[in-house]
Amino acid sequence: xxxxxxxxxxxxxxxxxxxxxxxxxxxxxxxxxxxxxxxxxxxxxxxxxxxxxxxxxxxxxxxxxxxxxxxxxxxxxxxxxxxxxxxxxx
Numbered sequence: 001x002x003x004x005x006x007x008x009x010x011x012x013x014x015x016x017x018x019x020x021x022x023x024x025x026x027x028x029x030x031x032x033x034x035x036x037x038x039x040x041x042x043x044x045x046x047x048x049x050x051x052x053x054x055x056x057x058x059x060x061x062x063x064x065x066x067x068x069x070x071x072x073x074x075x076x077x078x079x080x081x082x083x084x085x086x087x088x089x090x
Contacts, residue, residue, distance in 0.1 A: 001055040001075060004086060005045040008059075011037045021078050021085035039064045053077055 007015040013034045020028050041062040049056040056074040063069050073089040 001047065001050075001057055001077075002045065005042070005057075005059060008037045008040075009042045013037065019084075019086055021087045022080075024087060040069070043068075 004016060004019060006012075007019075011034065013030050016033050016037070017025065017028055017030050042059065043062065044060040046058045046060070047055060048058060054074055054076055057072075059071040059073075061069055061071070075089040076087040077084045078087050079085075
């Protein structure tokens with residue numbers, strides 16, 4: 001999760017896209033990922049809870065109108081080989 005958050009901060013769209021699980025990657029749009037990364041100023045990541053397959057977090061950011069926002073999500077990850085992939089989030 002920290003790596004994906006850092007990728008949003010530095011706008012590394014390829015990393016974000018490539019770390020989606022192969023079963024969900026086909027539903028992702030690099031332009032939408034790029035827009036979301038660029039239109040916000042990412043400020044802080046707080047990990048609230050984690051298990052071997054999930055991470056609950058809050059990502060604090062300034063939106064395009066400079067309002068503070070908090071994205072709260074419980075993400076699911078799946079390991080394939082030595083790599084972990086983002087599956088989905090609620």
